[in-house]
Amino acid sequence: MAVLAMRDALNQALREEMKRDQAVFLLGEDIGLYDGSFKVTRGLMKEFGEMRVLDTPIAEEIIIGTAIGAAMSGLRPVAEMMTVNFIMVAMDQVVNAAAHIRYMFGGGTKVPLVIRTPGGGGHQLGAQHSHSHENWFAHVPGLKVVAPGTPADAKGMLKSAIRDDNPVMFIENEGTYAVKGEVPDGEHLVPLDKNEVKRPGEHITICAHSRMLIIAMDAAAELEKEGISAEVVDMRALRPLDMAPVIESVKKTSRLITVEEGWRSYGVGSEIASRVYEEAFDYLDAPVARIGAAEVPAPYNKRLEKIAFPGKADVIITAKALLGKN
Amino acid sequence: MKVEQRPAASPSKDALTDKATLLKLYREMLLVRRFEEKTAEMYQAAKIGGFCHLNIGEEATIVGTISALRPKDYVYSTYREHGHALAKGVEPNAVMAELFGKETGTSHGRGGSMHLFSQEHRFYGGYAIVGQALPIACGSAYAINYEEKDEVVMSIFGDGATNIGAFHESLNAAKLWHLPIVFVCVNNLYGMGTAVNRASAVTEIWKKACAYDMTGERVDGMDVLAVRRITDQLVAQAREKHEPSLLECVTYRYRGHSMSDPDTYRGKDEIKEWQTRDAILSLGDHMKKQKMLDDQEIQKIDEEVTAQVEAAVKFAEESPDPDPKDLYRDVYADEVAS
Numbered sequence: 001m002a003v004l005a006m007r008d009a010l011n012q013a014l015r016e017e018m019k020r021d022q023a024v025f026l027l028g029e030d031i032g033l034y035d036g037s038f039k040v041t042r043g044l045m046k047e048f049g050e051m052r053v054l055d056t057p058i059a060e061e062i063i064i065g066t067a068i069g070a071a072m073s074g075l076r077p078v079a080e081m082m083t084v085n086f087i088m089v090a091m092d093q094v095v096n097a098a099a100h101i102r103y104m105f106g107g108g109t110k111v112p113l114v115i116r117t118p119g120g121g122g123h124q125l126g127a128q129h130s131h132s133h134e135n136w137f138a139h140v141p142g143l144k145v146v147a148p149g150t151p152a153d154a155k156g157m158l159k160s161a162i163r164d165d166n167p168v169m170f171i172e173n174e175g176t177y178a179v180k181g182e183v184p185d186g187e188h189l190v191p192l193d194k195n196e197v198k199r200p201g202e203h204i205t206i207c208a209h210s211r212m213l214i215i216a217m218d219a220a221a222e223l224e225k226e227g228i229s230a231e232v233v234d235m236r237a238l239r240p241l242d243m244a245p246v247i248e249s250v251k252k253t254s255r256l257i258t259v260e261e262g263w264r265s266y267g268v269g270s271e272i273a274s275r276v277y278e279e280a281f282d283y284l285d286a287p288v289a290r291i292g293a294a295e296v297p298a299p300y301n302k303r304l305e306k307i308a309f310p311g312k313a314d315v316i317i318t319a320k321a322l323l324g325k326n
Numbered sequence: 327m328k329v330e331q332r333p334a335a336s337p338s339k340d341a342l343t344d345k346a347t348l349l350k351l352y353r354e355m356l357l358v359r360r361f362e363e364k365t366a367e368m369y370q371a372a373k374i375g376g377f378c379h380l381n382i383g384e385e386a387t388i389v390g391t392i393s394a395l396r397p398k399d400y401v402y403s404t405y406r407e408h409g410h411a412l413a414k415g416v417e418p419n420a421v422m423a424e425l426f427g428k429e430t431g432t433s434h435g436r437g438g439s440m441h442l443f444s445q446e447h448r449f450y451g452g453y454a455i456v457g458q459a460l461p462i463a464c465g466s467a468y469a470i471n472y473e474e475k476d477e478v479v480m481s482i483f484g485d486g487a488t489n490i491g492a493f494h495e496s497l498n499a500a501k502l503w504h505l506p507i508v509f510v511c512v513n514n515l516y517g518m519g520t521a522v523n524r525a526s527a528v529t530e531i532w533k534k535a536c537a538y539d540m541t542g543e544r545v546d547g548m549d550v551l552a553v554r555r556i557t558d559q560l561v562a563q564a565r566e567k568h569e570p571s572l573l574e575c576v577t578y579r580y581r582g583h584s585m586s587d588p589d590t591y592r593g594k595d596e597i598k599e600w601q602t603r604d605a606i607l608s609l610g611d612h613m614k615k616q617k618m619l620d621d622q623e624i625q626k627i628d629e630e631v632t633a634q635v636e637a638a639v640k641f642a643e644e645s646p647d648p649d650p651k652d653l654y655r656d657v658y659a660d661e662v663a664s
Binding site: 071107108110 | 400402431432433434435436437441443444445450451453455458460461462463464465466467468469470471472473491492495496498499502503655656657658659660662
């Protein structure tokens with residue numbers, strides 16, 4: 001077990017899978033000679049050559065389209081979309097094509113494709129470079145959507161995603177690439193459809209994924225000091241959405257907070273809350289509280305940006321309010 | 327509208343001379359014609375739902391291009407693709423059954439008229455978003471290079487698609503990556519109801535290849551032998567040299583954009599004029615002159631093809647609908663909870 005940064009855990013997963021299976025290849029903008037915008041693909045072109053690590057033009061539709069066609073023809077492409085903001089240019093390929101091809105062709109083919117892409121804000125990048133769109137993709141039947149928040153899960157889920165026979169949206173976060181954690185060596189597979197309790201607790205449940213998982217864990221540690229025991233459920237598997245650990249937790253704590261980096265409206269928290277109301281309404285002692293980004297295009301100004309995105313303090317204040325301890 | 331023809335690199339009718347080949351082309355074109363006439367009839371009888379776009383008038387373009395391919399070569403098409411599937415060898419029964427929405431259809435009734443597919447025949451699908459399939463076709467071509475195979479991809483689309491970003495991204499990538507692909511533009515002069523000269527700054531579509539330093543050709547899409555001859559060259563270029571190309575086939579659809587098109591944007595005279603150049607009649611006349619075919623044989627082929635289409639309708643009629651319990655089948659390649 002080594003301690004690795006998220007970007008290096010992802011790199012290790014890619015390298016291992018490329019060594020294991022000749023059909024795995026990477027494509028994207030500046031992933032080869034440049035070593036990747038966030039250095040996730042560092043050194044891979046040197047090791048595997050230009051055919052297996054394909055630098056593409058800045059042309060998102062050809063990136064996703066090429067990946068789809070190659071997947072339908074027997075390869076296992078891993079496309080990198082430099083940031084999730086750019087994927088809107090290729091939404092037709094992702095939704096109308098990748099997600100629907102298998103069904104609309106009656107199961108006559110499959111699309112074993114991974115699209116890796118980081119989202120998230122907080123870097124003063126303004127409205128067009130700060131999105132979190134995992135809920136958009138999680139809305140669509142035919143896609144699988146995952147968003148790991150630890151280096152170990154990042155490695156294990158990426159390896160599973162590459163071996164999966166479906167199109168998988170693999171959502172990373174620009175703010176977590178440098179986050180370090182213990183990562184098992186070699187064959188480490190994490191299922192794409194299992195959420196899990198990352199920190200056990202008694203008084204309140206906090207659901208979060210990706211960078212917000214880190215925020216939630218920090219908040220839980222702080223709450224502990226004040227005598228509040230929060231259970232943190234990692235929602236890394238967004239579609240299919242594994243609700244079992246959330247329902248189980250809510251039955252114990254009777255209070256739930258959802259945290260996401262994107263806007264609340266029609267968001268991940270909305271879906272989780274609905275399902276909890278459907279499956280565990282009688283166990284709740286308070287309405288579900290949803291925490292998300294302020295409903296504005298991400299502002300550039302540092303102070304405005306700080307209040308626009310959720311942070312540890314928001315989780316702590318909300319938890320206390322839900323428990324009547326403010 | 328009038329279209330200036332850019333002659334293909336070499337004259338047409340002297341290259342393909344053997345009777346067997348010509349008969350095959352004739353029969354395939356007639357199959358598309360009769361199949362589509364029957365499809366219109368079945369649509370009007372409400373046996374077929376949704377949108378339905380017919381290939382009538384475009385037979386020479388369809389058969390001339392696709393007949394140049396080998397079984398392992400790929401075809402990617404559009405929502406006007408019944409004839410493309412038939413020309414690639416997909417059984418008329420399975421195509422008609424799909425139009426009827428039946429479980430025995432090419433896509434088990436999940437796709438319909440616009441989403442035919444057959445992995446076995448390397449007919450890689452009808453796509454209903456204009457220009458969408460070009461990047462995907464590039465992916466198959468990339469896989470061919472990756473695995474060092476000698477296959478070729480044919481990506482077929484209409485004139486309207488050439489104004490879309492995905493078209494340009496695809497041509498750029500194909501040239502850049504040396505993809506074994508032939509882009510076939512079926513220029514039927516209208517993107518839905520909008521004439522080419524009202525939608526494209528460049529009305530000679532083949533010229534768009536120049537932007538990517540790619541071979542561009544324009545051919546009379548009503549002349550099956552001309553289409554086949556130039557396609558043979560471009561397919562060979564793709565297969566042997568991994569040089570992509572853009573082939574513009576100028577043709578015409580006799581019917582509206584879809585079955586629900588009242589066809590008010592073009593003159594009746596224009597339609598009649600194109601019908602005087604009908605590809606099937608032209609090849610029939612040519613073969614008669616060459617003493618390869620007589621009226622009696624033409625009649626016999628027509629009867630056989632018509633019987634084939636009737637059998638397809640019977641097959642489709644008698645096939646079962648998909649079972650409601652299979653609504654969720656094939657959303658994913660494995661069992662996945664919602």
